[in-house]
Amino acid sequence: MSKGKKLFTNSLIFALGDIGSKGITLLLVPFYTFYFSQSDYGVVDLTQVTINLLIPILSLSVFEAVLRYVMDNENRSEIFSTGIVITTLSSLLILFATFVFYLSGFLKDIIFIIGLILILQLFQSLYLQFVRGIGEIRIYALNGLLMSLLIGLLNVFFIAVLNLGIKGYFFSLLISLIFSVFYLHISIKGSQYYNFKLVSFNKSKILISYSVPLMPNSIMWWIINASSRYFILFFSGASVNGLYAVSSKIPSVLAIFNSIFFKAWQLSAIEEYNSENKSNYYGVVFNYLQKFLVIITALILLLLKPLFSIIVGVQFYNSWKYVPFLLMAILFSSFSSFLGTNYIAAKETKGVFFSSLIGGVVNLLFNIITIPIWGAFGASISSMFSFLIITIIRWIDTKKYIHISYNYKNIVSNILLLLLEIGVLYCGFDIYIEIILQIIVIAILILLNRDLFRSIWSILSIKFLKGRSL
Template sequence: MNKYKKLINNSIIFAIGNLGSKFLQFILVPLYSFTLSTSDFGTADFLTQLVYLLTPIVSLELYDAAFRYALDKAENKFVLFNTVNTILLGVSLLVFFVTPFLATIFYNYHIFITAIFLVANVYFSFLSNFVRAIGYVKQFAVSGIVNAFFMGTFSVVLLVFFKLGLRGYLISFSIGLIAGCIYVVLSTGLGRFFRFNSFNKLKLIGMLKYSLPLIPNYFAWWLNSSSDRLFIITMIGASANGIYAMATKIPNLINLLTMIFSQSWQISIVEEYKNKNSKRFVSNVFISFFSILVIGGILIVISIKPIYGLVLDKSYYQGWKLTPLLVLAVIYSGLSILLEGVYIAYKKTFSVLITTIVGAIINVLLTILLIPVMRVYGAALANTISFLVVAMMRMIEIKKLGLLALDMKRILMYHLAFFFVTFITFNEKSVFITMFIGILTVGVLILLDKNIIRQMEVILHKKINKS
């Protein structure tokens, strides 16, 4: 049971950090809705997604390689750190070199600030993932809070007091990331790792063999999760993209659960994948995680109307109808990410790439076909279907490898409950009745789910014994 205990303990640590940072970001949503027009917010969201797309390309995904290799106890951590740092320093200088040329072409998009945002994101990804791998999980978690705190503080200052609009939005994100990097270095003593004479060419080649397939994988994943913004902004307009982008904010609370758990899961699965009971471990974690995601999704669906009515500006209100589809998309995305951890443990990055590419192709084709017919709802539906395909492909392949057992009855039960609550949300005018039915449905799910009851009995039994 130690592996489960460590998984849960690390998840709690990451949860504290991520919930703190995401809460700070969440409370900024009303600020953005009142200080940025739907058009400006659509452009800001587009540039943010562009930075996240370019980060793995610019960094050659070496921050992920550094994390995975640093988990191996036999690796020389100084060599790993400086090999990656040397390359990242070089590509960062290259980014700033080409920025003036790009600024003359894309003069309306604040290219210089976006370049700082990009480089800061590259280094924050590298430094935070490296310290997470070598055991500084608490500092990794707190770094997210530091990032969000400075980003939030400067968002208020630059958007409310200086009224810098889009430019202030980008500057605040950059400052948050830089503050996070400084905290990581100071809190972990990471300065002792900076030794440029520790660069190892052979180690770089080995890490690139691992990381390079993750670059097209990330691009395909971006197509799967964020290309809908690009198609919406070009086929419908920036205002529609602003409404769609705002609609994704609430369902992304489920992405928060995925991010929190995957950070701990990646460590645990690397430590446990060679054990003889790895199939049972993976299967138990998978089905329990799925249950939590669906329950969280149901609670979001029944709460979406009052949230939109009370928190956001009325120009964004129609976006609530997108929520159920977007919730399903992030549930399937979460399952895909969980299963990706198994591939990463075995260093099967090519399999990760293939499944993601298939999903991306499906997403792009469906988005192009459905947007003219269903507008923003077509983009949401395409997103949901593509993530479902990726999740199913990974489940089937990992099951064939003998690493996963699927409880299909339980999966079907949770899907039916979700669709039932969605139907009630769309057809019942009373918010109180909708929330009552949703909470009752969650209660019935927990009572019918013997696995959840068994887990609760174990927890209670331990508490009784301790007392």
């Protein structure tokens, strides 16, 4: 299978899992906004955000090292067993901390549920990266779809039927994680990879040396994506935080497309890093990626206001105004993630940390300045600039590993047209005039990036003809 076809095929497989799972998550937004108040939804979002922060810290991000070294065709049992031991030690630390918090009375009603969720997410992360590393991407994708479907059903049961509120949300997540870990273990026959005699201090040191620079990188990523919630909570209150939490769900649509591609691209980037024509290959892929994501962003902006009038409660409608710059943040995040794979492929993870550290500091400074003045709108601006800075730093720094030819004229034109469309949204035109102006902008974008559609059509036509010939 050619590298282009392999990347396309892997992307399709991840798409089945991600679009299904994230689609279910988005469908739950109207459900949450109906059953939760703004404050309750803000609390749920803040708790989940905090859990996401703790995962890379408590695990030392060892699951990232498991993926990278398994792909180097090293002893799978040795890598996996070492990862299990490190994750188990982290889990014991979580249990101890949970017990201490319980005795102190902190979140006494749900602290043990949260502790178990953390432990299960550590093991799930390890299994998921190992599954990707050994090439079982169908299992990876199906797991995401099944888990999200289960969360949806359990949310309806615990929140709507049993009326358990926030506690019902966490019960749903806990049960779904238990299912996910068992499903992944059974699907790959995980017991065959357990061989704790192979676990050594030397191998643990190698994995941790690789993963530790990624741990603070994850923290910086969290600071940019999520720390704004705490600033909003402090300066504007839980209700505004709830609005911001709802607004962040729409940009996740764009994040779905990036996530689908990134999971496939990370595998291809590692496999192709030592090839002679990697520069040309990386360049072609990036230029097509940015065109695709820009057009998806433009379409989301077109549907933004009509979508909010349908899928969220009246009390959440005004949260649409935070979405446009959060979309731009996701766009720049996608660019920086692509460039970050150059560090991963080269096993130079310190560069990931350095660029993310600068972005995290910039985000904190912008949050301190903009949120007291503009509230949640300031948070969206802060996120956009932070990811833009990370992208620029990685653009420059990764040239020492690989020289990629970028179509700068096309990239700048695309971004300026997106900013023009965002300007139309904030101008307060009549809704029909607004839609017409947006459609004109999208038409220009399609014209500028028409080679993307020709390439997609070419790939689909070849696959269709081959399918018929069979």
